[in-house]
Amino acid sequence: MSPLSALGVFSGLFLPMCLGEYNTHSCIPRKSVLYQDNLKLFREEGIWNYSTMLVREDLGLLLLGAREAVYALDINDISIKKSGVYWRVTEEKQRECTYKGKHAEIECRNYIRTLHKVDDSTMYVCGTNAFSPTCDYMTYSEGQLRLEEAQEEGKGKCPFDPFQKYSSIMVGNDLYSATSINFLGSEPVVLRSSSSALRTEFKSSWLNEPNFVYMDLVPESNNNPEGDDDKVYLFFSENAMEYDFYNKLTVSRVARVCKGDMGGQRTLQRKWTSFLKARLDCSLPEPSLPYIVQDVFLLKNDDWRKSVFYAVFTPQSSSSDMSAVCAYSVSAIGDVFDKGKFKTPVTVETSHVKWVMYSGEVPTPRPGACINNAARTLGMERSLDLPDKTLQFIRDRPLMDDAVHPLTGRPLLVKRGDLFTRLVVDSVLALDGETYAVMFIGTENGYVQKAVNYAGEMFIIEEIQLYQTPEAIRTLRLSSTGQLYAGSEYGAVQMPLSECGRYESCLDCVLARDPYCGWDLSTGLCSAVASSPFASVPTNMIQSLKDGDISQCPKSETMKPENYTLVPGNNIKLPCQPDSNLAQVQWLFSGQLLLSDTKYYIYNGGILILNASAANTGQYTCESVEQVNSRPYTRTMAVYQLLPHTNLDEESETMTESPHSHSTPLPDLLKVTEKPKALDPLPPPESQCEDGRVVGLQVVVALLSLMLVGLVAWSLYKGCFRSRFSENSSAGQVKRPSDDYMQIQNNITSEFKLLGPTPSLSANKNQNAIIAFKGNGEHHFSPGSNISTVDGLGYIDDESEI
Template sequence: MFGNTALAALLCLLLCGLNRRLDASVLNCIPRKSVLHQNGSIKTFKEEGFFNYSTMLVREDINTLFVGAREAVYALNMEDISEKISTVYWTVPDSKQRECTNKGKNKDTECRNYIRTLHKIDDAKMYVCGTNAFSPTCAYMTFNKGQLLLENNFEEGKGKCPFDPFQRYASVLVEDHLYAATSINFLGSEPAFIRNSGNSLRTEFKASWLNEPNFIYMDMVEERQNNADGDDDKVYLFFSETAVEYDFYNKLLVSRIARVCKGDLGGQRTLQKKWTTFLKASLVCSVPELNVQLIVQDVFVLKSEDWRETIFYAVFIPQSGALDISAVCAYSMTAIQNVFSEGKYKAPVTVESSHVKWVMYSGEVPVPRPGACINNQARAMGINRSLDLPDKTLQFVRDHPLMDDSVTPIGSQPRLVKRGSRFSRIVVDRIAALDGKPYDVMFIGTENGFLQKAVNFDGEMFIIEEVQLFQPPEPVQSLTLSSKKGQVYAGSPSRVVQMPFSVCRRYETCLDCVLARDPYCAWDLAVNRCAATADRTADPQNLIQSVGKGDASSCPELRNIKTKTRTFIPGNNIQLKCSPISNLAQIHWTLNGSSIQLRNPKYYTYNGGILLFNVSVADAGQYTCQSVEQANGKQYPLTMAAYNLQPEQSQGQNTANAVTTQSPGTTQSPGNTRLTPTPPIVPDEWNPKIMLQTDDKRVLVFQILVGILACLLVCLLTWNLYKRHLPLPCVKPKVKEPSRKVPIDGVDTTAYQVSFNARGHFEASPLVNNCQTGTTVNSRITNNNNAARQRKDLDSFIIPSMLLGVDDFKYIDEESEI
């Protein structure tokens, strides 16, 4: 037992140390502003009876947002998504639904048509796919003159759309060719990365290629443009899978990035109709304080005019649910290219003829380089297509699809680390601030329905605000944005919401506006308000903004806060309201210009203000509340409230348990209307334990608790002694016939035969009548009366006297069957 206790204590210390380190790492990742659900800046679309708004397509060219839900596709106005333009309903035929149900799937949930694919083909046509009751189907959909129309030329959706509506998958449309990563069978046990075209290609069905993957995201990067090496465009796939390279006692998930070349045609003999350029590598995103594997959940590609400046943003969560940590990592195009173009390969090695271990391949690598696209070097060798590649190169890439090197994030650390609700989706917008520098603003959806807006300033993690999108809370299942409109669109199981990139009017003062470090907002001196930087009417010379440093020293001095007079009756409690300017600010109270010692049990501070107990005449004076926020090593105080606290001059008032109260928006001076004593106002954050802050009161409470426990222990011991559950070592029990007892080592071992008469009452008689010889004689039963003995045995039983007290029989139910 001592060993278990010591182990538990050691684990507790380790967890406490881990929590302290995590607090240090995520201290600056507290959202500066928390905005609860409100309809002022959030627009919502929902239709009763339809769910799972998980697929979205932004069409800025026609100012329309297309949303795929369960058995419906909606066309919504991007300016205001609550305005529905058109709808197409795509339900499942009864025959398909019965077939799905007969295969063991749920009729009301799984055997429906979930829209999972929406891709633009041209200005008026789109490609749409649905699960169709575990029978994936695709079709073309047109949008003309504000009307959606689903064409009847349905296509087989196997390899284009998942069977399971709740299984993650990824797809991208490149030059009318659909690249998709999904499971291609009903059971979901055969994953594949497929190009659906006239010359279809797919991955090998081998664990070394794909091992129980969970597909996340897919997109193409046009690397052929301005490329001196004559390289090809590439399609990148992000997913997680069970690792094959680690010898672990349990399944270990790892994050991966894979890529194929757009011009891949497969091999001539080896890898026929298979990818010849499929390579994958581990995707690393680790928190310095933790030694835990993080798993990718979503990816967003931030593209630039120069494809070399492309950045992949990804959100990660731990494999297990023990830690509530989420992280965002960013990866450069250069780091990804170096791993695939110059990195080492991993090779499987058989150990002891049974176990396969993956190690770095140190042998000779064939030429052309396995997995590489057809470039100028290959063309110089007479290889113009993947069909021309030698079998040696193809066999190598077939057996060595995994790279030994890992893709590490920019700066070798995350862009953001936060504790709390897990991240689920991410989109990123790049904006140039007034200082001329571009900033990548991350919009991150969470599992509890919040949207985090964050920026990384040269390694400094900063969350500008968090906004509650859904009430009641729902996970963010899909997320997209429109940089042209400045809007973010989020989908959940029950609705779609729209939110602008920023609501500058939330910042009421210059200090609040500048310290927000929001690239979309700046303080306009001309109109004395926080305005959007995109507003063309604002003069840049009148705008104050400091995104990189948060320097608010240029803000003008604020006018003095009007002092509110509060009166009190001595002996009562009084509340003075004051809230900080942000979650990062701290409240500082002064009395007549001197700081209040908050450790004094007379005061209790909370987010809504301060509570004074047992106010006396000596507590009268000028109370000032300041919100102090720190940015870049400098403190910025802002006076939030001022109170003139004076004793009530009137007499005759009932002061028993009264608190003087006044609305924060009114002013009252001594001698004006007398305040009627009211019950104490206690804020929600106030805990009654604050009344016991002195050591004497703590000791008194402790003594009372010890006394109560001692009384309970004495009562429990007395009851057990009374019931004879515990033996009395110094007291011998009183018995009427001591000669009938058989003591052995001081313990009464006499056995009683207990029988019940016709009325249900018991009769107990000892089975021993000769204590010296130990001969057992039953005085109630004679040897020549076998019939009576048999009847007696049926209605009686034997029990040792040490386990039986006479009083115990009164608890036996007379009607029970024994």
């Protein structure tokens, strides 16, 4: 493979891959924003695992739970710590933990896993406490965070294992939690801690080695004509019972319970009478094991029926590197539970239990349903009034036969590469009057991807690197102040939901299709769009989210070319970097489209002109072409004018005629030859002392020649000239200048070195720079060289001359 081909392959490795069937849904982020020092970061030396967050906008705080610490941070700048408390394990607890086989410095610490609001100034906090979960109340007043020292048992409220998945939610004064209630983690439970505590049955048909992910409340009693109850939804994964495989198969589930559930009178006493679960489907285009849910976010709507759960899925096999986002409507989940068929266990010949669809009669009231108007007409006001037939049915058959399918029938977004970990979703009102759901998705390498769905087209606006070194994002939270907070093992980071100033032109601003941003015609800047539904729509702002229409943008000024002098025989690189990952670069030479061939190599960073000659002089234009809804938008990114190389003697005369010409320092890539703003005197030209240097060099060469003659005569005298000469010839041969030059011409990875004094730039408007490039695409300047040239240009015959 040639070096240029290898470069193209290597560059392609950095681009996320899209899947054939999902090309419109799994695309490359339009912009990639690398780590910036201006991000607000909080971490404290010696403290790790910043994975629990509670946003308290009423207090102006972000409560951040870590290992053995809770911090109260300024919600507008989390690098400012207002207060903090440290909750460390006692030596006795740590000793007990290590006796049970746990690691003293890793597992036998207190990891804060629960943070919930109780009232205006009080929070409920729980920690693993060296495998002895404990809870306490915490207050914030007069700028100080304090633990109330009213510790209580945390079993069932907080996990024993700090690295076990877990979820909880506070509904009123009741804590709903999903975790394990024993040291070994073998007794999973969905628990409500209240005056009427309820939990799930210890049966594998209810929970089979689950990993809990997310819980949230949906207020389904609001404006409900059926008089239904509010429900708590739970997302988790577990080993499937319904599939016959030799090995365990993990599937994703969604379950729900009713807020007003009080358990049964005789059957299911102090147990959930409304616990139902169904398989969560998020099928990817390639054949694989079911993907596993990792995180969920509920985007609430004033009409709860239009609320949507967004979920992140990753493979359960390490052979795949794809992750996906699927969306599920609350009403679709409700239909599966309220109208779907049940599964039932049956015993087959081998005494093996198999789960099949239940086709018998379903009792009334319907098993798993909340107390509603239909139940009340039958005289049932509480779950305690439900008949045993209904309760026995749900006790034995909590699994639905139907799966819950995604809102769009398939994943919203599919990505290959670093896996998704967490997500949050914001609702944004755009200038067209529509509300868009903007997803912020964290990855295992510390990036956040910002994506939105436009009429079935998933568009990734940008990806932002939050951590300088790869750090898996473990927590994401939003605030109504327009900030996103991310937590990891290393620390917590704050970033704005959008930085409109990142888009410098109208075309770039509009093609970004960012609901938060629009191009302000009055200021000529990309600015934030007011998201309040009561704000008046600005008439001087441009935004086109679905179409990416830039027709209203003012015409950009014609770009002036940058002038450069072409040195024959050199490789010349002209840089051009598109401002979008979705754009393709095309080059025009004197108005004609260029394609990569033996003379021109076009790549994502520019164009390389190989072995340049006088025929390659002219104007080169770099254009960025970006497709939006099959419409190409072209933008000129750079214009270069390569001028023919002039005789050095003529340039030397020009330099003599203009003793006050000014030459600016050469940058790393190209020498831009702009007209000087000030005329500074130059030092005496080096050409005035060159004759003296040449004479000196001649004298040195003559002396070396005499010494060589003496050595040859001495060798002949000793009779060993022939053998010494043979050894020297076999050890190494001196290359002729012509041989070395041909090698450079035929091997583009060799280095071009231009000799001779670089002509100074005159003060007139036709100033140009001589550019010499290495064959590998990098340039090399040889200013102020003192070795004489042949025909105006000279090449080093032997590098020992340098």
